[in-house]
Amino acid sequence: MSLWSFFLAIFKISSITFGGGYSIIPVIREEFVVKRQLLDDEEMYDLIALGQAAPGPVAVSTALLTGYKLKGRTGAILGVLAAILPPLIIISAIFFAYEAFAANFWVQTVLRGMSGAISAIMIFAVYDLARVCLREHRIFSFSLMVLAFAVGYLTSINNGLLILALGLAGILAFSFIPEEKIP
Numbered sequence: 001m002s003l004w005s006f007f008l009a010i011f012k013i014s015s016i017t018f019g020g021g022y023s024i025i026p027v028i029r030e031e032f033v034v035k036r037q038l039l040d041d042e043e044m045y046d047l048i049a050l051g052q053a054a055p056g057p058v059a060v061s062t063a064l065l066t067g068y069k070l071k072g073r074t075g076a077i078l079g080v081l082a083a084i085l086p087p088l089i090i091i092s093a094i095f096f097a098y099e100a101f102a103a104n105f106w107v108q109t110v111l112r113g114m115s116g117a118i119s120a121i122m123i124f125a126v127y128d129l130a131r132v133c134l135r136e137h138r139i140f141s142f143s144l145m146v147l148a149f150a151v152g153y154l155t156s157i158n159n160g161l162l163i164l165a166l167g168l169a170g171i172l173a174f175s176f177i178p179e180e181k182i183p
Contacts, residue, residue, distance in 0.1 A: 001038060003078060006071055009036075010063050010082035017059070023118055024059040025125040028066065038070055045132045053163050059083050140173060 001009075009031050017023045025048055032039045039047075047069060051062035060083045067079025101107045133141045144166050152162055 001036065001070065003071055003074060006067060006075055007078045007082045010067070010079050011086060014059065014063070014083045015086040017121075018114055018118060022058060022125050023121045024062065026121060026128060028062060029128065032066060032070075039066075041132050043069070045129060048129070053160075053167065055160070057083075144169065 010028075013024060013027050013031060017027050029041070029044050033041055033044050044066075047065040048058075048062055050065055051058050054061040054065075060080055063079035063083035064076045065079075067075030067077070069075075071078070130145065133145070148162060148166055151157055152159065
């Protein structure tokens with residue numbers, strides 16, 4: 001894959017995914033794991049996990065890490081540019097046309113319809129991530145997932161702190177307990 005085709009792939013993905021960083025996950029997986037076979041599922045989900053842990057938008061971090069993995073520093077820079085240009089262009093266009101279309105019935109209807117599709121995409125992304133995470137150490141991984149959901153849902157703890165705390169829990173568990181004893 002050339003740098004240009006990598007840039008275009010991320011640009012296209014960023015152009016068609018709406019609803020935040022998590023909506024990019026199944027689309028970027030489809031492009032680089034299924035279609036182009038440049039990464040395997042485990043590599044892709046490692047990049048996504050790192051992208052979630054990094055500060056800033058998940059989509060940009062994941063594009064940066066994917067670019068770095070596939071094309072080095074230049075790929076990382078192009079990944080970031082390709083991820084931020086479409087939203088920047090779209091938001092700029094919306095800014096200039098907002099007052100004319102904000103109260104339009106059809107615009108509101110389209111946005112409501114998109115929110116349902118975005119929810120479905122996010123559910124699929126969670127399912128896909130869980131499937132990969134639960135390949136090994138099912139009980140331990142499932143317990144961490146339930147704990148993360150419960151803490152995130154029931155408290156106002158910052159998601160970054162939650163990810164950091166559970167990452168440390170994973171490090172502790174896998175560092176001090178022999179692998180065959182982890183459920």
